[in-house]
Amino acid sequence: MTSGMSLNDKLPHYIRLMRIDKPIGTLLLLWPTLWALWVAAEGWPPLHILVIFVIGTFLMRSAGCVINDYADRDIDGHVERTVNRPLATGAVSAREALWLAGGLALVAFLLVLPLDPLVIWLSIPALFLAASYPFTKRFFAVPQAYLGLAFGFSIPMGFAAVQGEVPALAWLMLVANTLWTIAYDTEYAMVDRPDDLKIGIKTSAITFGRFDVAAVMLCYAAAIVLLGVVGGMISAGLAYYLGLAAAAGIAGYHYRLIRARERADCFKAFRHNNWFGAVVFAGIFVDYLLRAA
Numbered sequence: 001m002t003s004g005m006s007l008n009d010k011l012p013h014y015i016r017l018m019r020i021d022k023p024i025g026t027l028l029l030l031w032p033t034l035w036a037l038w039v040a041a042e043g044w045p046p047l048h049i050l051v052i053f054v055i056g057t058f059l060m061r062s063a064g065c066v067i068n069d070y071a072d073r074d075i076d077g078h079v080e081r082t083v084n085r086p087l088a089t090g091a092v093s094a095r096e097a098l099w100l101a102g103g104l105a106l107v108a109f110l111l112v113l114p115l116d117p118l119v120i121w122l123s124i125p126a127l128f129l130a131a132s133y134p135f136t137k138r139f140f141a142v143p144q145a146y147l148g149l150a151f152g153f154s155i156p157m158g159f160a161a162v163q164g165e166v167p168a169l170a171w172l173m174l175v176a177n178t179l180w181t182i183a184y185d186t187e188y189a190m191v192d193r194p195d196d197l198k199i200g201i202k203t204s205a206i207t208f209g210r211f212d213v214a215a216v217m218l219c220y221a222a223a224i225v226l227l228g229v230v231g232g233m234i235s236a237g238l239a240y241y242l243g244l245a246a247a248a249g250i251a252g253y254h255y256r257l258i259r260a261r262e263r264a265d266c267f268k269a270f271r272h273n274n275w276f277g278a279v280v281f282a283g284i285f286v287d288y289l290l291r292a293a
Contacts, residue, residue, distance in 0.1 A: 013086040014100060017069060018062035024271050026061045028184065029151050031277025032177040033057050035284055036158035036170065039234060043288040049161050052115065056108045057154060063104035064130045064150070070097045071134035079195040105131075118160040126153040137201045144185040144204040148178030169233050176226035183219035183251075184273040186212060187258055190266040213259055220251035227280065236287050243283015250276045 019025055033053050037045040044050075069076065069087045073094060076082035086092040105127055112119050129150035136143040152174045159170040182204060189196070189205035190212060196203050208215040224244055231240045250272065257269040 010092070010096075013091040017066050017086045017092055017097065017100065018104070019065045020062070024274060025065065026058050027274045028181075028277060029061045029154070030054065030057045031274075031281050032152050032173070032180075033154040033158060034281050035177075035277075036155040036173060037162060038281070038284050038288060039169070039173070039230070040159045040162035042234075043292055045158075045162055049115065049158075052111050053154065053158060053161070056111050059104050059108040059111070060126075060130055063101045063108065064133070066097050066101040066104070067131050068134040070094060070101065071137075073097075075199055075201065079192055079199070081192060081195075101131075112157075112161075115161045116164050118164060118166070119157050122153070122157045122160055122166075126150075126157060129153055137203065139202065141202055141207045142182065142204045143202060144182045144189065145178060147185055148181030149174070151181050152177035169230060172226060172233075173230055176223045176230065179219045179223035179226065180273075180276070183216045183223065183254075184270050184276075186216050186219070187254065187266050187270040187273075190258065190261060191263045191270070213255070213261070216258060217251065217255055220248075220254070224248055224251070236284075237290060239286040239290060240283045243279050243281075243286075246279040246283070247276050250279065 015021060037050060037053060069085055072082070073087040076085045076088035082088060087094065087097055109123060109127070112123050129146070133143065133147050133150045136146045140146060155174045155177060156166040156170045159166050186204040186208065189203035193203070193205045196206060204215070205212050224247055227244055227247075228241070230236075231244070234240075254269040254272065257265040257272075
């Protein structure tokens with residue numbers, strides 16, 4: 001079905017496969033990366049490290065999306081939201097998808113080679129987490145927790161790049177990010193719950209059942225509390241905690257959106273998490289800016 005098509009014909013399908021047209025996933029991956037780089041550097045990180053991590057974030061998110069669609073190629077055709085994805089329709093072959101994912105991951109790996117050797121070692125479990133996450137939906141009751149580790153592994157890598165080590169602070173931030181990921185990806189899973197129940201895959205929305213909204217809010221609260229502990233460890237000022245207060249307000253807004261479990265509102269809440277990550281970063285950024293003044 002894919003033979004006879006030129007690269008120009010295929011390019012729009014590759015772009016959709018990488019979700020370049022849907023940047024929300026890249027942003028949700030980028031914000032915790034920036035949190036880590038700023039905290040590790042106590043302000044602006046070295047420019048070359050910042051550039052490498054921003055580009056790497058985009059590449060690895062794109063590779064992760066391709067692998068996800070490869071893993072779900074026989075499932076997506078049965079889910080209302082994913083029925084038209086390139087692998088589900090046959091516009092891109094499974095082999096092409098694997099080559100694309102491999103190429104993206106290779107470029108991301110080449111990017112980190114000039115950095116501290118610890119970053120290179122950490123890139124190995126990071127790649128494993130990103131590549132294996134899509135398959136956890138077959139057997140793991142809360143695959144969103146696994147996704148949180150995959151999405152947050154840029155945090156220890158960022159500390160390794162800046163400091164040459166990974167302190168306890170970095171792992172605490174990783175746990176906070178994992179809790180936040182469970183919150184927003186459960187909102188996402190609430191959109192697909194009817195389809196997921198039919199095809200038999202596991203998600204946190206299904207596992208939490210009627211306690212799904214409570215679980216989402218508990219994860220938001222725990223993430224904010226842990227980020228508050230991080231603030232204490234770095235002797236953060238008022239700006240940092242104002243960022244967390246704004247994040248708590250955003251979480252409260254998400255409760256209003258998801259409490260009725262309407263699919264459109266749950267998806268809106270998921271997408272709105274960009275602002276949760278942004279206000280936490282704004283608090284960190286302004287805090288270090290004021291310290292340097």
